[in-house]
Amino acid sequence: xxxxxxxxxxxxxxxxxxxxxxxxxxxxxxxxxxxxxxxxxxxxxxxxxxxxxxxxxxxxxxxxxxxxxxxxxxxxxxxxxxxxxxxxxxxxxxxxxxxxxxxxxxxxxxxxxxxxxxxxxxxxxxxxxxxxxxxxxxxxxxxxxxxxxxxxxxxxxxxxxxxxxxxxxxxxxxxxxxxxxxxxxxxxxxxxxxxxxxxxxxxxxxxxxxxxxxxxxxxxxxxxxxxxxxxxxxxxxxxxxxxxxxxxxxxxxxxxxxxxxxxxxxxxxxxxxxxxxxxxxxxxxxxxxxxxxxxxxxxxxxxxxxxxxxxxxxxxxxxxxxxxxxxxxxxxxxxxxxxxxxxxxxxxxxxxxxxxxxxxxxxxxxxxxxxxxxxxxxxxxxxxxxxxxxxxxxxxxxxxxxxxxxxxxxxxxxxxxxxxxxxxxxxxxxxxxxxxxxxxxxxx
Amino acid sequence: xxxxxxxxxxxxxxxxxxxxxxxxxxxxxxxxxxxxxxxxxxxxxxxxxxxxxxxxxxxxxxxxxxxxxxxxxxxxxxxxxxxxxxxxxxxxxxxxxxxxxxxxxxxxxxxxxxxxxxxxxxxxxxxxxxxxxxxxxxxxxxxxxxxxxxxxxxxxxxxxxxxxxxxxxxxxxxxxxxxxxxxxxxxxxxxxxxxxxxxxxxxxxxxxxxxxxxxxxxxxxxxxxxxxxxxxxxxxxxxxxxxxxxxxxxxxxxxxxxxxxxxxxxxxxxxxxxxxxxxxxxxxxxxxxxxxxxxxxxxxxxxxxxxxxxxxxxxxxxxxxxxxxxxxxxxxxxxxxxxxxxxxxxxxxxxxxxxxxxxxxxxxxxxxxxxxxxxxxxxxxxxxxxxxxxxxxxxxxxxxxxxxxxxxxxxxxxxxxxxxxxxxxxxxxxxxxxxxxxxxxxxx
Numbered sequence: 075x076x077x078x079x080x081x082x083x084x085x086x087x088x089x090x091x092x093x094x095x096x097x098x099x100x101x102x103x104x105x106x107x108x109x110x111x112x113x114x115x116x117x118x119x120x121x122x123x124x125x126x127x128x129x130x131x132x133x134x135x136x137x138x139x140x141x142x143x144x145x146x147x148x149x150x151x152x153x154x155x156x157x158x159x160x161x162x163x164x165x166x167x168x169x170x171x172x173x174x175x176x177x178x179x180x181x182x183x184x185x186x187x188x189x190x191x192x193x194x195x196x197x198x199x200x201x202x203x204x205x206x207x208x209x210x211x212x213x214x215x216x217x218x219x220x221x222x223x224x225x226x227x228x229x230x231x232x233x234x235x236x237x238x239x240x241x242x243x244x245x246x247x248x249x250x251x252x253x254x255x256x257x258x259x260x261x262x263x264x265x266x267x268x269x270x271x272x273x274x275x276x277x278x279x280x281x282x283x284x285x286x287x288x289x290x291x292x293x294x295x296x297x298x299x300x301x302x303x304x305x306x307x308x309x310x311x312x313x314x315x316x317x318x319x320x321x322x323x324x325x326x327x328x329x330x331x332x333x334x335x336x337x338x339x340x341x342x343x344x345x346x347x348x349x350x351x352x353x354x355x356x357x358x359x360x361x362x363x364x365x366x367x368x369x370x371x372x373x374x375x376x377x378x379x380x381x382x383x384x385x386x387x388x389x390x391x392x393x394x395x396x397x398x399x400x401x402x403x404x405x406x407x408x409x410x411x412x413x414x415x416x417x418x419x420x421x422x423x424x425x426x427x428x429x430x431x432x433x434x435x436x437x438x439x440x441x442x443x444x445x446x447x448x449x450x451x452x453x454x455x456x457x458x459x460x461x462x463x464x465x466x467x468x469x470x471x472x473x474x475x476x477x478x479x480x481x482x483x484x485x486x487x488x489x490x491x492x493x494x495x496x497x498x499x500x501x502x503x504x505x506x507x508x509x510x511x512x513x514x515x516x517x518x
Numbered sequence: 519x520x521x522x523x524x525x526x527x528x529x530x531x532x533x534x535x536x537x538x539x540x541x542x543x544x545x546x547x548x549x550x551x552x553x554x555x556x557x558x559x560x561x562x563x564x565x566x567x568x569x570x571x572x573x574x575x576x577x578x579x580x581x582x583x584x585x586x587x588x589x590x591x592x593x594x595x596x597x598x599x600x601x602x603x604x605x606x607x608x609x610x611x612x613x614x615x616x617x618x619x620x621x622x623x624x625x626x627x628x629x630x631x632x633x634x635x636x637x638x639x640x641x642x643x644x645x646x647x648x649x650x651x652x653x654x655x656x657x658x659x660x661x662x663x664x665x666x667x668x669x670x671x672x673x674x675x676x677x678x679x680x681x682x683x684x685x686x687x688x689x690x691x692x693x694x695x696x697x698x699x700x701x702x703x704x705x706x707x708x709x710x711x712x713x714x715x716x717x718x719x720x721x722x723x724x725x726x727x728x729x730x731x732x733x734x735x736x737x738x739x740x741x742x743x744x745x746x747x748x749x750x751x752x753x754x755x756x757x758x759x760x761x762x763x764x765x766x767x768x769x770x771x772x773x774x775x776x777x778x779x780x781x782x783x784x785x786x787x788x789x790x791x792x793x794x795x796x797x798x799x800x801x802x803x804x805x806x807x808x809x810x811x812x813x814x815x816x817x818x819x820x821x822x823x824x825x826x827x828x829x830x831x832x833x834x835x836x837x838x839x840x841x842x843x844x845x846x847x848x849x850x851x852x853x854x855x856x857x858x859x860x861x862x863x864x865x866x867x868x869x870x871x872x873x874x875x876x877x878x879x880x881x882x883x884x885x886x887x888x889x890x891x892x893x894x895x896x897x898x899x900x901x902x903x904x905x906x907x908x909x910x911x912x913x914x915x916x917x918x919x920x921x922x923x924x925x926x927x928x929x930x931x932x933x934x935x936x937x938x939x940x941x942x943x944x945x946x947x948x949x950x951x952x953x954x955x956x957x958x959x960x961x962x
Binding site: 305335361367 | 820
């Protein structure tokens with residue numbers, strides 16, 4: 075069925091074509107990625123590429139839902155008819171007509187039946203670690219002429235066709251460092267990208283050594299993650315959401331809850347071992363006080379202590395793993411961080427502090443530390459929480475550029491991330507992690 | 519003033535002579551060590567040692583108090599006149615008559631004035647890390663003929679006199695492994711003792727690489743320690759003491775609170791990366807549930823989850839540091855553990871699990887792990903919480919064996935650890951960590 079409905083977007087009247095939905099269904103959150111084509115705005119092949127077909131311009135859109143409210147997500151997909159372009163038929167060997175969408179995360183298994191029942195669709199499961207790495211590599215790459223790309227292979231014909239998805243940002247504004255309140259985007263040369271440590275902080279934490287495209291190993295992890303912060307925070311405060319708990323921490327003072335070195339050492343540093351009086355000796359150490367109960371502590375102080383404890387712990391374990399494998403970059407993903415200043419600062423400082431301790435040990439002693447190549451650097455990502463969904467998105471086979479075109483032309487989904495505000499400056503505005511990415515797909 | 523009072527001990531009528539008090543005043547607990555001499559029971563010099571004077575037989579006694587209740591400790595010291603032998607006069611260069619006792623930990627600084635005010639005594643401060651290591655080395659050594667020893671140096675004369683404190687156990691029943699409910703004492707050959715990783719879990723955690731007597735470096739630590747368990751536990755349950763919280767955990771089920779891999783993956787393992795369905799994916803992950811508040815969870819389940827989370831975390835960070843320096847032994851001290859089965863099991867399993875993951879990575883991949891010497895082993899100590907106090911005790915200068923003799927003969931202090939029950943079998947009985955140690959001091 076073909077419709078041709080004019081819809082508004084960014085003040086233009088170009089109709090929207092939507093296709094390609096991919097999901098990452100985690101323990102706490104469901105992440106969606108889908109592609110919208112800018113109709114009537116096809117791209118001439120880039121001058122630097124020979125023999126390349128016309129490209130299709132469009133945007134990658136992002137949205138998220140709580141896994142506990144999965145029906146909202148199903149509703150969203152259904153109401154916005156995101157499956158019309160995104161539900162693919164298996165070709166050739168397919169024994170049934172059922173449509174499928176790519177999905178990763180544990181929920182791809184857990185909710186398989188639910189999707190069949192409610193939307194009549196199969197979830198084609200992609201490995202979670204694989205998707206995280208693919209998504210991260212896509213976001214991080216800054217190849218020739220500063221465009222991110224990835225490659226899709228088509229096996230329809232005997233030949234392999236390469237389809238390239240390119241980001242159309244002049245500069246890669248994805249990865250950034252954050253220290254002492256200062257945010258700085260980082261352009262990582264493609265030849266210098268590997269290896270790195272990818273630390274994905276979801277409900278729990280996975281730490282993955284990435285050696286190349288599709289080359290990685292999950293080397294570590296910890297169960298003390300976003301779910302711990304939110305779970306303990308919910309028990310200890312009256313907060314009704316993760317964001318509320320995070321917001322509360324802005325106003326808190328952890329010194330009311332944590333025991334500092336100075337509290338034990340009568341106000342002094344323990345300088346012989348490099349601990350300042352302000353260093354936290356024991357998280358929640360003051361909460362052991364006989365005279366006080368939960369009600370006697372401020373929820374904002376509790377939230378701040380929790381956030382500090384968990385962020386610091388993740389930073390430390392990440393550092394120890396980077397050290398183990400001689401990795402100089404630690405890239406943090408997942409929705410724990412949410413570009414929250416205190417979180418990023420704590421993680422970056424934890425990594426930095428551990429590096430300095432090691433340097434101190436190196437200087438003060440005769441034994442060689444296992445790794446002495448210098449500091450590990452902590453980096454964060456704008457689209458931190460969508461690595462898995464992006465990776466799942468990348469795993470679709472492309473048969474032709476028409477795969478990106480749908481016959482239906484729909485308004486942009488309600489509550490989805492909107493097309494970029496052309497006045498938006500990522501260096502100034504809040505990085506809420508759901509900004510769409512302008513891109514182009516062409517066949518090489 | 520000389521008294522000669524007959525007192526009972528262990529059914530004998532040998533009077534007790536007490537001397538040498540040392541303290542470790544930490545963030546949560548004050549630990550005491552003192553020596554009691556068995557009067558009339560001097561030792562012939564061991565046959566294997568030539569030119570050695572008669573030894574003095576006695577016992578090392580241990581006691582602890584909450585730092586928040588320091589007055590109880592002062593009362594104990596005062597009422598039992600523990601200073602009569604333990605308060606030493608500075609010799610020669612001393613400009614005043616004030617007595618002093620050896621003390622370590624932050625409280626040696628923080629409560630310095632209080633001791634002066636209440637007991638008229640100075641605290642001679644000894645470095646905390648130094649004392650921990652000295653105490654641990656003393657407990658761990660099994661030298662020739664199976665006796666623990668340490669050496670005191672006397673500088674009174676031009677020559678250096680060596681005083682040896684020997685433990686008089688036939689077998690060193692101090693260090694033990696614990697896995698799957700099975701406890702096994704370990705005899706570590708003196709030549710094989712170093713290097714090892716000492717992990718002292720107090721309010722916070724210190725991790726010390728020990729290379730020899732007096733040779734060590736604090737290489738790491740974490741603020742997530744005993745104070746965190748007790749602080750968070752106190753906020754989340756109605757428990758009034760650390761021991762009560764620990765006792766509660768016996769009956770708990772962490773699966774009501776923690777999100778397991780199977781909860782996310784629909785009951786399945788994530789076998790590709792070696793995670794079982796029963797592996798904890800997110801500690802306290804289930805406490806994010808919208809429908810439930812703190813009151814809806816059982817305190818025993820909360821306690822168990824907390825204990826699991828903190829023990830596991832300590833085990834993991836300890837392992838990563840052992841790995842870093844190629845250390846095959848990790849020795850756990852401090853009063854967090856208290857020979858609690860679930861705690862020791864969790865820590866030992868965490869260390870073991872990490873080792874297995876590394877072995878898996880080693881086998882499955884071409885890259886070399888930084889350390890491939892085999893599994894790190896977790897070990898525990900009977901007198902786990904008294905390392906610092908023992909080390910402070912060892913730091914006294916000895917001028918003669920008379921330093922161990924007092925003119926006063928006193929009954930054993932009330933509430934102090936009693937002389938060993940000769941029927942006590944450490945392999946069967948509870949290891950409550952305060953059993954006195956039979957020993958002998960002689961001048962070599």
